[in-house]
Amino acid sequence: MSAASSAPRLSFLQSCGRVFSIFFAFGRRSPRFKLYFVLSQMPVVIALFAQVNQVFQRQGMQSPMLFFSRGIMSFDLQFLVLLLVLFYGTSICLEEVEGRTLMYLTTRPVPKAAVILGKYAAYVLFLAVMINVGVILAFLVLNIRSLGTGAAYPVLFQFMGVLTLAILAYTAFFTLLGTLSKRALALGLMFSFGWEAVVQYFPGATQRFTIAHYLKSLLPSQTATGGLSFLTYRLEPTAPLLAVAVLLLLTVVFLAAACLVFTHKDFILSTD
Amino acid sequence: MSAVIETRKLSKWYGNVLGLSDVSLRVEPGITGLLGPNGAGKSTFLKLVTGQLKPSIGRVLIDGQAVRNNTALFGRVGFCPEYDAFYERVTGRQFLTAMLRLCGFDPAETTARAEAALDLVELRADQDRPVRSYSRGMRQRLKFAQAVAHDPDIIILDEPLNGLDPLGKRKVIRLIRDYRTEGRTIIVSSHVLPEIEALTKEIILIHQGKILATGDIHKVRDLIDTHPHIVSITCDRPRDLALRFLKEDDVLSVNFGAAPRTVVVETGNRDRFFGRLPGLLVELGISVEEITSPDDNLQAVFDYLVGK
Amino acid sequence: MIRDRGYFHWDGAFVERRLPWWPITRQGLRLAFKMKLFKFFFAGSLLPGVVFLAGVYISERLEDFKSMVRGGRVLFLTINPAFFKTYYTIDFLMMALVVLMLFSGAGLIADDLKHNALQLYFARPIRKRDYFLGKAGVLWFFLLILTLVPGLLFILFKLVFSGSFALLRSYPWLPLSVLAESLVLTVFFSLYTLLLSSLSANRRYVSIMIFGVYIFTDVLFGIFYGLVRSPYVALVSIKANLQQVASFLFGQAPAYAVSWVYSILILAAICVASVLVLNRRIKGVTVVR
Numbered sequence: 001m002s003a004a005s006s007a008p009r010l011s012f013l014q015s016c017g018r019v020f021s022i023f024f025a026f027g028r029r030s031p032r033f034k035l036y037f038v039l040s041q042m043p044v045v046i047a048l049f050a051q052v053n054q055v056f057q058r059q060g061m062q063s064p065m066l067f068f069s070r071g072i073m074s075f076d077l078q079f080l081v082l083l084l085v086l087f088y089g090t091s092i093c094l095e096e097v098e099g100r101t102l103m104y105l106t107t108r109p110v111p112k113a114a115v116i117l118g119k120y121a122a123y124v125l126f127l128a129v130m131i132n133v134g135v136i137l138a139f140l141v142l143n144i145r146s147l148g149t150g151a152a153y154p155v156l157f158q159f160m161g162v163l164t165l166a167i168l169a170y171t172a173f174f175t176l177l178g179t180l181s182k183r184a185l186a187l188g189l190m191f192s193f194g195w196e197a198v199v200q201y202f203p204g205a206t207q208r209f210t211i212a213h214y215l216k217s218l219l220p221s222q223t224a225t226g227g228l229s230f231l232t233y234r235l236e237p238t239a240p241l242l243a244v245a246v247l248l249l250l251t252v253v254f255l256a257a258a259c260l261v262f263t264h265k266d267f268i269l270s271t272d
Numbered sequence: 273m274s275a276v277i278e279t280r281k282l283s284k285w286y287g288n289v290l291g292l293s294d295v296s297l298r299v300e301p302g303i304t305g306l307l308g309p310n311g312a313g314k315s316t317f318l319k320l321v322t323g324q325l326k327p328s329i330g331r332v333l334i335d336g337q338a339v340r341n342n343t344a345l346f347g348r349v350g351f352c353p354e355y356d357a358f359y360e361r362v363t364g365r366q367f368l369t370a371m372l373r374l375c376g377f378d379p380a381e382t383t384a385r386a387e388a389a390l391d392l393v394e395l396r397a398d399q400d401r402p403v404r405s406y407s408r409g410m411r412q413r414l415k416f417a418q419a420v421a422h423d424p425d426i427i428i429l430d431e432p433l434n435g436l437d438p439l440g441k442r443k444v445i446r447l448i449r450d451y452r453t454e455g456r457t458i459i460v461s462s463h464v465l466p467e468i469e470a471l472t473k474e475i476i477l478i479h480q481g482k483i484l485a486t487g488d489i490h491k492v493r494d495l496i497d498t499h500p501h502i503v504s505i506t507c508d509r510p511r512d513l514a515l516r517f518l519k520e521d522d523v524l525s526v527n528f529g530a531a532p533r534t535v536v537v538e539t540g541n542r543d544r545f546f547g548r549l550p551g552l553l554v555e556l557g558i559s560v561e562e563i564t565s566p567d568d569n570l571q572a573v574f575d576y577l578v579g580k
Numbered sequence: 581m582i583r584d585r586g587y588f589h590w591d592g593a594f595v596e597r598r599l600p601w602w603p604i605t606r607q608g609l610r611l612a613f614k615m616k617l618f619k620f621f622f623a624g625s626l627l628p629g630v631v632f633l634a635g636v637y638i639s640e641r642l643e644d645f646k647s648m649v650r651g652g653r654v655l656f657l658t659i660n661p662a663f664f665k666t667y668y669t670i671d672f673l674m675m676a677l678v679v680l681m682l683f684s685g686a687g688l689i690a691d692d693l694k695h696n697a698l699q700l701y702f703a704r705p706i707r708k709r710d711y712f713l714g715k716a717g718v719l720w721f722f723l724l725i726l727t728l729v730p731g732l733l734f735i736l737f738k739l740v741f742s743g744s745f746a747l748l749r750s751y752p753w754l755p756l757s758v759l760a761e762s763l764v765l766t767v768f769f770s771l772y773t774l775l776l777s778s779l780s781a782n783r784r785y786v787s788i789m790i791f792g793v794y795i796f797t798d799v800l801f802g803i804f805y806g807l808v809r810s811p812y813v814a815l816v817s818i819k820a821n822l823q824q825v826a827s828f829l830f831g832q833a834p835a836y837a838v839s840w841v842y843s844i845l846i847l848a849a850i851c852v853a854s855v856l857v858l859n860r861r862i863k864g865v866t867v868v869r
Contacts (some may be wrong), residue, residue: 007347007376007422013686015374020371026359030787042796046803053808078801079799094784100357107322108374116477120413185784186617187684189791208812263341266325269355270284 007109015110027126036084040130043080045137050143064142065152069220072138081166082133082192086124089174090184092116093262097182100269113259119176120255127167130157132160133209159167165247169211169255170173172254179261207236211250214243274299275420276426276457277321282330284316291316292483295330303452305468306342306461307574308478314461315354315399318430321350321459324333334426352415353429360404364395367403368421374398375422389421392447408435416444420451422465427451427458445470445549457480465574484577493567501525501542506562510535513558520548532562598843600706609721612684621683625676629730632667635659636734638742659738660854661751663729665830668761669823673726677769678794686772686787688715689744689862699863708862712774717772727765731758740809751837756827764825768847769843772818775854778861814843821846 010018027033048152050067055124093116105115139156146152177184196212207213217237238246277299284291292313308314319325320332325341325348332339339345351408359367377385387509390396393413398406406414412435419427424578429448433441448471451458462468468475475492477484485492493501507513510528522545525538539545542565552561568578600651605777612618639657691697701711735755735846738747748754801817816818821843827833828840 007343008378009347010376018376022373025366026370028363031361032782038496042800046800049804050807055445058495060665071806075799075803079795083795085790086790090784095782097781097782099359100353100355101359103319103322103324103351103353104371105374107351108345108348108371109345109376110374112341123525137461139504183617185787187681191677193795243702264326 010110011073012111012114016118016121019110019115020121022118023122024125027121029124033126036087036126037041037130039138040075040080040084041134043076043134044141046072046075047138047141051144064146065155065202065270068139069155069159072135072142073162073219074232076131076135078197080134081127081163081170084127085167085170086174086185086192088127088187088253089171090178090188092119092123092175093178093258094182094184096198097269098185100271102267110268111187112263115257116175116179116262117257120171124167124171128164131167135160135163159168159219162215165218165244166211166215168251169247169254172251172258176258177253179265203236203248206267208238211247214238214250217243219248275331276335277459278333278336279321280331280333282317282320282332284320284325285328289458291380292320297476297483299457299476300329301455301457302474303448303472304456305458305475306459306478307463307468307475308461309463309480312463312478314463314478314479315430316350316481317457318366318428318461319397322349322428328513347422348423348424348426350419350427352419352427352429352432354434356408356411356415356435356453357566358403358411358414361402362403363400364390364406365399367414372421377422378429385421385423385506387542389417392420393417394443408441409437412524413440413444416447420447425456429460430457432460433462433464435441441467446570479577484574500538500540501545501565502567503537503539503542504529504544504562504564504566505537505560506531506534507553508533508559508561512556513552515554518550520545587710593710596753600710601712601714601717604701605713605717605721607716608684608688608718612718612722613688615683618680618683621676621679625680625726628670628673628676629726629733632730633664633733633737636737637741659747661735661754661757661830662832664758664761665684665826665832666735667730668727668765668826668830671763671819674773674819674822677726677765678720678791680726680785681769681773684718685724685770686777686790687783688718689774689777689858690781690783690786693778694783708859709867711862712858715774718865719773720766723766723769724762728759728762731762754852757831761826761829764829764847766853767820768822771851771853771858775850777855778840780859811838813841815846818847 047068050071056141096105106112136156139152139159140147143152170192174184174188175193176179177188181187194211197209200212202215237243280296280382282291282295295317304346306314308315316325320327321334321339323341325339334342334345334349337345348567359370362370365386368389369382372382372385372429373379380382380549387396390399393416395410395413395417396414397408403411403414412432416429419429426541427448432444432448436444444465448458452472458544474487475489476486477492484499510533513529514526517526517535517537522539522541523537524540527532527536529536538547549563593672633659634644636659639659640655661842692701702708732755740743745783760848773790777786779789780786798817798819799854801820804813804816814824815838821837823841824834824836824838824845827835828844834840
């Protein structure tokens with residue numbers, strides 16, 4: 001009997017854990033991670049700019065929390081998270097296919113689903129750390145005068161929770177896209193900046209066909225009024241608990257579908 | 273000896289392109305050479321055997337178990353791919369360690385095995401350099417190392433000697449031969465026939481997705497009735513020998529070779545010819561320098577079967 | 581005799597006229613058109629040109645389209661420099677240019693870096709300049725189809741439909757403005773795309789950067805403008821800078837009260853930086869330690 005057959009058989013969770021630790025270590029060393037980390041601190045730059053601007057205007061910011069929720073959170077939710085998650089989410093499968101390293105993973109005694117879940121966990125951790133660090137620092141900069149009161153901290157935690165849910169749901173969706181199509185990036189851009197942006201203007205139940213709707217249902221919002229209100233985005237929010245449940249359900253469904261596709265699909269690697 | 277790897281009516285299409293057609297064979301412990309030109313279907317076959325591709329028709333079994341998505345089997349299989357692909361920014365040691373951790377070994381054993389594998393392929397001195405800085409030969413050796421580091425008893429090597437210098441090739445060939453003596457099952461694919469001839473006599477010949485022949489190279493040669501065997505004899509009196517051969521009914525043709533004092537004979541019955549040859553030589557008092565069979569080799573067998 | 585051989589460069593004389601960059605451009609165009617999704621996007625990006633061309637037609641048939649004229653001024657149907665400036669600065673066209681650059685340009689240099697193909701290029705008798713021209717040629721083809729060609733067609737069809745040279749008599753500099761604006765957009769977007777493509781061997785990463793940097797500067801402008809309400813913040817945005825230059829070239833009032841000179845300087849600085857970085861990044865041999 002060979003020594004390989006005497007190696008302990010890993011459980012599914014252990015396999016996920018091994019994949020997670022390997023790709024967390026690999027990704028941490030990547031220059032791309034460092035660049036994305038720097039980019040994800042843009043909210044801090046914006047917050048610093050806002051504070052410096054207030055200094056020159058010689059008055060305190062009227063509502064730092066309003067700027068935080070309208071400016072910083074919108075920037076993060078509608079731009080930063082989408083771009084970073086699009087890259088990392090599609091990379092879970094596509095970087096192995098494009099780099100032709102897929103066989104190293106699929107000829108090891110780990111289930112293919114564990115490869116998807118392990119990498120998903122590693123990349124979600126990267127994204128959550130990158131984005132939440134930027135949000136926390138931006139929050140601290142904007143509320144520097146009122147840090148001692150503690151009134152705003154629940155709002156910060158609420159926003160961090162929403163961002164984390166956004167990362168979970170979008171990464172799962174783009175993971176599925178990456179297993180389905182080599183053109184996942186183009187499709188992801190159309191989804192993020194096309195579908196998600198446009199459909200939110202539609203009334204009624206149509207909004208519920210976007211992930212952004214459920215995320216925004218968890219945040220304070222303001223509906224526009226007046227003659228041009230039909231042109232502005234108009235949220236018809238879902239109840240918060242239901243929104244959280246839907247987001248988590250979508251995450252699970254997308255991940256399960258991604259695991260299924262990855263397990264059964266033949267990936268033809270280019271031979272050039 | 274029972275077959276370790278078995279395929280039953282294995283076929284694979286890529287859209288409308290036939291990659292492999294109706295392959296049924298059994299691979300037993302030892303070294304088996306998988307031979308064919310580029311595009312013959314060797315890599316497709318190996319990917320089916322290692323579960324990377326799903327068969328369009330048929331089955332692949334290892335010890336009676338289906339391969340596809342059977343993670344229990346992969347601990348016993350080591351695969352060295354043909355193409356050059358790595359996680360470029362990690363070091364050789366980190367790469368090997370990661371692959372071993374996926375096999376289920378604990379950290380201490382992972383480190384020990386990684387070091388042993390690096391020693392085996394003589395990459396220990398370069399283990400802490402990123403893989404992207406490795407030369408072609410170093411990368412090939414690292415690929416071989418990841419295939420054997422976890423001590424698999426089935427080793428699948430797709431063009432393992434690509435990119436190696438002659439010394440490197442000799443070392444890898446010696447390593448592969450050592451694995452055979454340990455009772456492992458090894459499939460080595462190549463389009464370079466002398467490399468396979470140096471390793472084994474058991475071959476699978478593949479061309480345009482179909483198996484042309486399997487088995488011992490010499491027995492396969494004997495089975496090729498359509499091509500007479502060629503025997504070349506260098507001696508002191510070639511013309512006397514040629515005259516005597518013309519009287520034998522199993523001799524189909526006699527020519528004089530390009531080399532001096534050489535007569536080249538085509539015979540339809542190799543065994544009968546060699547049975548009578550010593551007697552003939554003694555009868556004529558001919559002094560022989562050399563007897564060879566120019567077409568009793570893999571290249572000739574392949575050319576005959578492919579129809580060149 | 582055994583010769584001592586090493587690397588050597590071609591030092592012969594070329595006896596015939598050559599366009600060394602043309603095979604590179606041709607190959608790039610072929611590869612771009614092989615992608616189905618690209619063909620779809622390319623077709624879609626022609627939409628603004630078609631719509632504006634319809635506007636040129638309608639402007640000569642206003643009597644027949646009275647329902648569109650109801651209510652007074654119809655800016656869209658008056659063919660003047662503002663019409664051209666509107667075409668060159670609408671969001672749809674700008675986004676279409678970025679998406680086309682993403683599809684056709686992301687892999688131009690990134691794929692060569694990934695497959696170590698630069699050595700193959702420079703082992704032929706081509707210079708760095710030919711390599712850049714060849715790659716840029718791919719992008720210029722698409723950019724000029726969406727900028728110069730529609731602009732000239734608008735002028736031509738207006739002259740044909742109106743049966744007079746009134747447009748050119750009123751605005752004799754208009755064709756030059758169209759040419760200048762097309763050149764600004766073409767040169768900027770091609771250098772912007774090639775710069776990002778040369779920074780990584782991963783085409784997906786480059787695609788994200790091409791799209792992300794463009795959108796990011798605009799989002800940042802929106803946020804900063806909301807804070808300080810200063811027109812100078814527009815200089816942060818690539819789109820706003822391009823709009824400022826377009827306004828100047830077509831003699832229109834700029835959207836933001838900041839001199840177009842600053843905008844052109846910023847765009848020029850990006851182009852110069854691109855050339856410098858490309859010159860550094862594109863080498864026949866790379867040593868990896």
